[in-house]
Each structure stands twice: as structure tokens, then as C-alpha cells.
Amino acid sequence: MFGLCAEGADSVVWHPKSRTFDLRVRNLPLEKFLGIVKSETGWEIIVEPGMDQLVGAEFNNKLAADAMRLVLGKSRFSLLPRLEGGTRLTVYAGNILSATQEVEEVEQEAELSGNQGPVDNPLITLPIKIHYLKSRYVSINADLKATNLRPLFAGTNEIWKKANLRFVADRPQQMVSADMSMEKEFADLFKPEVPKAYIRQHQSRILHKMLPNLPDRGKAFHVVLIYTMPDAFGAVYMPSKGIVLMPQVKFAGLIDEKGVWKDGSPVFFAQSNILAHEIGHSLSLPHVSSQGNLMIDGRLREGSGIGPGIELTPAQIQMARKQAQTKGPYVPGVNSP
Ligand SMILES: [Zn+2]
Numbered sequence: 001m002f003g004l005c006a007e008g009a010d011s012v013v014w015h016p017k018s019r020t021f022d023l024r025v026r027n028l029p030l031e032k033f034l035g036i037v038k039s040e041t042g043w044e045i046i047v048e049p050g051m052d053q054l055v056g057a058e059f060n061n062k063l064a065a066d067a068m069r070l071v072l073g074k075s076r077f078s079l080l081p082r083l084e085g086g087t088r089l090t091v092y093a094g095n096i097l098s099a100t101q102e103v104e105e106v107e108q109e110a111e112l113s114g115n116q117g118p119v120d121n122p123l124i125t126l127p128i129k130i131h132y133l134k135s136r137y138v139s140i141n142a143d144l145k146a147t148n149l150r151p152l153f154a155g156t157n158e159i160w161k162k163a164n165l166r167f168v169a170d171r172p173q174q175m176v177s178a179d180m181s182m183e184k185e186f187a188d189l190f191k192p193e194v195p196k197a198y199i200r201q202h203q204s205r206i207l208h209k210m211l212p213n214l215p216d217r218g219k220a221f222h223v224v225l226i227y228t229m230p231d232a233f234g235a236v237y238m239p240s241k242g243i244v245l246m247p248q249v250k251f252a253g254l255i256d257e258k259g260v261w262k263d264g265s266p267v268f269f270a271q272s273n274i275l276a277h278e279i280g281h282s283l284s285l286p287h288v289s290s291q292g293n294l295m296i297d298g299r300l301r302e303g304s305g306i307g308p309g310i311e312l313t314p315a316q317i318q319m320a321r322k323q324a325q326t327k328g329p330y331v332p333g334v335n336s337p
Pocket residue numbers: 277281287296297298
């Protein structure tokens with residue numbers, strides 16, 4: 001049923017944000033399978049004693065209930081949120097009341113090599129160099145304490161797990177700009193009298209001159225943190241630099257002429273989706289217009305109050321992995337697969 005040479009390791013991968021499973025399991029005793037699901041998801045799982053069939057299935061991106069239906073076959077189950085929080089999965093043959101036995105967690109590492117992923121899509125780990133811009137201008141000078149890299153990268157990795165790509169942040173370094181006069185021009189963009197149209201027209205030119213051309217451009221991934229930007233979609237990938245530029249505070253505004261700062265969105269720090277999207281650009285993916293996709297155009301979302309989606313199509317995954325195999329970001333004329 002699973003092809004002639006399905007020798008790949010079994011794996012159960014749970015994506016908590018999308019509530020989907022990627023699964024590759026053959027002839028596994030039910031209780032062991034449920035134990036792995038418990039350790040991956042944190043669900044409470046209750047089973048009817050004595051159920052000992054073997055289960056198996058192979059698929060990607062199936063919602064939790066659909067995934068369980070496919071794996072459990074003729075067994076019955078209920079998958080419900082608990083009043084006290086979390087989720088309860090109950091598996092039974094006849095009557096739900098006969099499900100009385102709590103399933104013990106089974107560590108996947110020892111039983112299955114779940115982190116290796118499918119044989120045809122082996123895990124690619126990509127180090128990312130992190131830079132904090134140093135400047136005498138408040139708008140530029142990044143604050144070491146204002147960005148928590150761990151949840152930022154955890155969320156990004158959760159999204160990119162479906163391509164079996166993993167990003168690891170290097171120890172942060174300081175970065176100084178390449179052009180002092182551009183720093184001033186950038187800071188001046190925040191003056192209250194500067195029209196939005198002027199900002200949109202000049203911000204990119206100023207940033208391109210202000211940021212250095214890194215010697216390993218196209219050979220390593222870089223994320224540069226800047227304190228804030230007067231106009232941006234949360235972050236931006238600069239293909240000619242091979243840099244994801246990420247403001248720590250979104251749309252901070254200058255509220256009086258002496259330079260008193262009002263911070264923008266405080267939820268910004270949690271927006272790993274934005275980093276995942278910009279990393280998508282750095283992996284050569286262009287914008288798409290399909291709702292729910294990670295690479296949906298930021299302008300289509302503007303004003304709608306919704307963040308980018310997290311879906312990736314098989315074609316996007318293939319394209320991103322091809323770029324990832326070069327170990328560097330997409331920089332036209334310097335690095336493309
Ligand atoms: Zn974009």
C-alpha cells in the first residue's frame with residue numbers, strides 16, 4: 001500500500017499553530033502510536049484497554065481530527081477541548097465509557113527518528129547571523145533587551161518545519177552603518193512634517209546606502225535589527241544585501257519636535273510569522289495571493305488586521321529547499337541555485 005521501497009523512518013510531527021500532523025507510520029502498535037502523539041502534542045489520551053491493533057498512514061498537513069481518522073481506521077475516537085484547558089483524545093472500539101486507561105507518553109527519539117524527516121527531504125540546518133545596529137540616532141540604535149530571539153526563532157522554525165528547514169540564531173553582534181550621512185537622512189524621516197509619500201519613496205534608497213555590504217553576502221543568512229522604521233511591513237528582505245532587516249518596534253512615532261518617542265505595536269515581538277515570511281523571500285520565494293499562505297503579499301493584508309498565513313505549497317517547499325542547499329540566501333547575481 002505504501003509503495004515498494006518505503007524504507008524511510010517513521011515519524012510523527014505535530015504543528016501546534018496550524019493544528020496539523022505530518023505523519024509517516026507503518027505497523028505501529030496503537031498504544032505506542034498514541035504515546036508518541038501524547039508526547040508530541042501534550043494531549044490527554046484515554047484508550048479502551050485491550051485494543052492492540054497495528055496502525056499506519058502517511059500524509060502531510062492533515063488537521064488533527066482528519067489525521068486521527070486516517071490513522072485509527074475503524075476504531076472510534078473523540079477529540080475535544082477540555083474544560084480545564086488542553087485537548088483530550090479518547091479512543092475506543094465500542095462505547096466511549098469503556099475508554100478508561102490513560103496512555104503513557106512515549107519518547108519519539110528512542111522509538112522513531114522523527115526529527116530526521118522523510119528520506120527525500122532531509123533536515124537542513126541554517127545558521128543565521130544576528131546583528132544589532134549601533135547608532136547615535138534613537139530610531140536606528142537597536143536595544144539588546146527589546147527582542148527576544150528564542151520565541152522569535154521557535155515560531156519561525158515551527159512554520160518552516162514543514163519544509164524540514166531549521167534556522168539557528170548565532171550569537172548577536174553589533175553592526176555599524178556604512179554611511180553616517182544616511183543615518184541622519186534616515187532619522188530625519190521621522191520628523192512630523194515629512195509626508196508619508198516621501199518616506200515611501202526614499203526609505204529603501206537610504207537603507208541600502210546605510211547598511212554595509214557584507215563580505216559573506218549571499219553565503220550566509222543575516223538578520224539585522226534596527227530600533228524602528230517609519231514605514232515597513234514589519235520587516236523587509238533586501239535581496240541585493242542578503243539581509244532581513246527587522247525593526248524591533250513597529251511604527252514608533254516621533255510625537256514632539258524634541259524627539260520624544262512613542263512606541264508602536266507592543267505585540268510586535270511575538271511576530272515570528274513576519275520573520276518566517278521574510279526568510280521565505282530570502283529563500284527565493286516571491287509573493288502569492290492565496291489566503292493562508294506564508295508568502296501572501298503584505299499589502300493585501302494591510303488594514304485587514306490579520307497576519308500572514310503559515311501554509312507552504314509543495315512547489316514553494318521545493319524551491320525554498322533548493323535555495324537552502326546553497327547554504328546562503330537568494331542574492332541576484334551572487335547566489336541562486
Ligand atoms: Zn513579502
